[in-house]
Amino acid sequence: MPPAIRQILDMNAFDASRKSGPGNPLLERRLQNFGAASVLFYRSPIEMVRARGAWMVAENGKQYLDFYNNVPSVGHCHPRVVDAISDQVATLNIHTRYLTRVVDDYLDALKATLPGHLDNLLLSCTGSEANDLALRIASTWTGNRGFIVTETAYHGNTLATTDISPAALKKNPLPDHVVAIPPPSPLVFEDGVAQGFAAAMAKAVATLDRRGYGVAALICDSIFSSDGVFSDPAGFLADAVDVVRQAGGLYIADEVQPGFARTGECMWGFQRHAVRPDLVTMGKPMGNGFPMAGVAARAAHMNRFCEDVGYFNTFGGNPVAAAAGQAVLDIIREERLMENALNVGGQIVAGLNTLRASHPVITAVRGCGLFIGTDLCADGDPRRPDQSITTDVINGLKERGVLIGAAGKYGNTLKLRPPLCLTAGEANIFLNALEDTLGQTR
Ligand SMILES: Cc1ncc(COP(=O)(O)O)c(C=O)c1O
Incomplete structure (x- = not known):
């Protein structure tokens, strides 16, 4: 059995x-x-x-x-994060419709850790919101509605992100516009993880084309955590990303799990694979427990998206979040x-x-x-x-x-x-x- x-x-x-x-x-x-x-x-x-x-x-x-x-x-309850949050909440805590130096200081510091082509950052409160927004940006830019994920991926709890999270679905199959491919595991692809994963991607692209959705984006957790943690061989993701790009889709790096130095070699998990994401989403460790998350995007993609709809997040990127996030970046570097x-x-x-x-x-x-x-x-x-x-x-x-x-x-x-x-x-x-x-x- x-x-x-x-x-x-x-x-x-x-x-x-x-x-x-x-x-x-x-x-x-x-x-x-x-x-x-x-x-x-x-x-x-x-x-x-x-x-x-x-x-x-x-x-x-x-x-x-x-x-x-x-x-x-x-570290739990790191005193510097606690102090940064307490000081800021006792000084000023408003949304992002006013200018506040602490927020732009933080955004500049965060941008400095990301590849230069990602000019814009939008902050939210949860990874789910960040991924939801990334999906919408990808659909608007490409005009396509299909998404490719891995078989045990988890990307969030909103309507759109539950649809792309096979690991969250208890009974229903994935919706028609989502295709899941096997994880980049040697048990699946043996010695040819990069080639096998790229071939699986090509099949998924063909399926989405056949179903009439086209491919808006590949979204994957750069360390494939809920699939079982797959990091090797370094660089295996690049060919699969090329396949998606050639089909007109974007590549969304979900850094909610591996981001902020956890993988030990770089700040971001995708850097292990020498790939250039179109969108990077982040969350969890970003505020060391203070609820904050975000999306990094190319300005062209953000411009196009904002022609169609407005985006505002009441709590996202408030000065307290920025203070927490800044403390996290400082601690990672200094410690x-x-x-x-x-x-x-x-x-x-x-x-x-x-x-x-x-x-x-x-x-x-x-x-x-x-x-x-x-x-x-x-x-x-x-x-x-x-x-x-x-x-x-x-x-x-x-x-x-x-x-x-x-x-x-x-x-x-x-x-x-x-x-x-x-x-x-x-x-x-x-x-x-x-x-x-x-x-x-x-
Ligand atoms: C890879 C990944 N993306 C997105 C999310 C969603 O983040 P949140 O729970 O902050 O909405 C999670 C949460 O576990 C996750 O593991």
């Missing part, structure tokens, strides 16, 4: 239908308040009370090393977090490969910097993804004080995204906890 496909929000999710015993009053209130939309982690959810650096603290005093959360990327991601990420990959030698359940280790994926499979067979072992390992790590998530079509990839300030000692705490957990897992 083929392994079951996992929906992204189901991975490591608490299952309210299986709860037993005396209820946790806070859990009951949450289930009442959120209803069916409630998504909590773990077989037994944790109540968190505070966090600092790479650590979170639960209500019972237990400390957890955070290998899951790539939002507080420069040398990109270099740290490369070094400590390399240490973790080496440690995982050592564990792999004695634990055949680990069938692959991938990634760059502090964005790492590790496949867990039955009997050491890479073609037998094992989501139940993966869930056991995730819960076993939790018992040992480490928080981690899963990814991939079958939910059998451990997804490692600790804060960029992770120390070598903290990396060892994780590796020891994983070794111990694997030793106890069937």
